Amino acid sequence: MFNSGLITALSKHETPFYYYDLDLLAQTLDAAKQASAELGFHVHYALKANFNERLLKHVLEAGFGADCVSGNEVKKAIDIGFDPTKIVFAGVGKSDKEITFALSQNIFAFNVESIQELHIIDQLAANQGKKASVALRINPNVDAQTHHYITTGLDENKFGIAHWELADAIEALRSCPHIELIGIHFHIGSQITDLNVFKSLCVKVNELNNWFDERGFRLKVLNVGGGLGVDYHEPDARPIPDFKSYFTVFSDFLERKAGQEVHFELGRALVSQCGSLVSRVLYVKNGIKKNFLILDAGMTELMRPALYQAYHHIQKLSPVPAGTTKDQVHYDVVGPICESSDCFGKEVQLAPSERGDLIAIRTAGAYGEVMASHYNLRNEIRYVYSDQL
């Protein structure tokens, strides 16, 4: 991805910044679009992964819907131009104000996470003389086999309605005249790389689909959420996730009833690989036990390593000095923030480095800039887009 022309162009910019390769983004969106459209599947892009406007415009052009998790995300999606009939709104803690706003915009559906929320949406829809479309988010108790902080579909997680509450949920629905149940919704976790996990999800969805059908609910939508993982270790070997295999699992294992639509909410898989955090070495500190590369980017720009001990491939963009190799020295690559967890990678093997060298932290397009903070009163995030070079 980073050829010498690109590196020269990038080296003219003040660091740190997020670099977005809009061609790779377009190719990724195309691949997802093709693979899903062939099977008649609908994809909503999960804005939480990255709500950068340049990226959102590409997602919109590709024809995806939007999966939002706050009133502000709903508003952002509408402002960018997403059709409200292709917007879904999820989240365990939707406020009255957010629900009222989303109702006023006539969004496609609320993914409802509790019986209490059903009653509130019913009341707020009544205030507007409307009927709200909802999908019940059900916690299927399927282990996503990913980092426990990004697992969401187990009984111990706060998300969704538990199996044992479903009978009560149906009772509640019958007493909510301003709610129309259109479907069921699931999301079991993120960065899932073992496709067998999605087969287990399909088995649960089929059981529940039948359960609702037996009780007289004709569901229009089966929403299976997002979660497809990406290759953080070798971003250049696999820049575009295998969407075909992913969607094929659902076409093979999900039992659709006549007329039912299948919806997805992909975030990471669509935008991760097109983004890199580009930074410069400020100082090289050779300690007794460790060598440190101190960068001008830190956990304030990319929090995933500090928060989840997430691995990101770290690449030196500046030339490898003559007579050395590209993996000669072990460095702990750290940021300037006053926290020991402000570390992008330990014992990273790189060519000998010096002040001013350009470093890229790869696969940073999802859950990167959106999770940035102002801690230590850091600067606003800067960007460089491939079409500006």
Ligand code: LLP
């Ligand atoms: N739908 C729902 C209801 C979700 O909660 C999420 C992500 C998605 C869809 C999109 O999932 P994806 O396709 O991106 O895996 N900050 C963490 C990831 C948190 C994911 C939260 N939910 C990280 O940096 O790894």
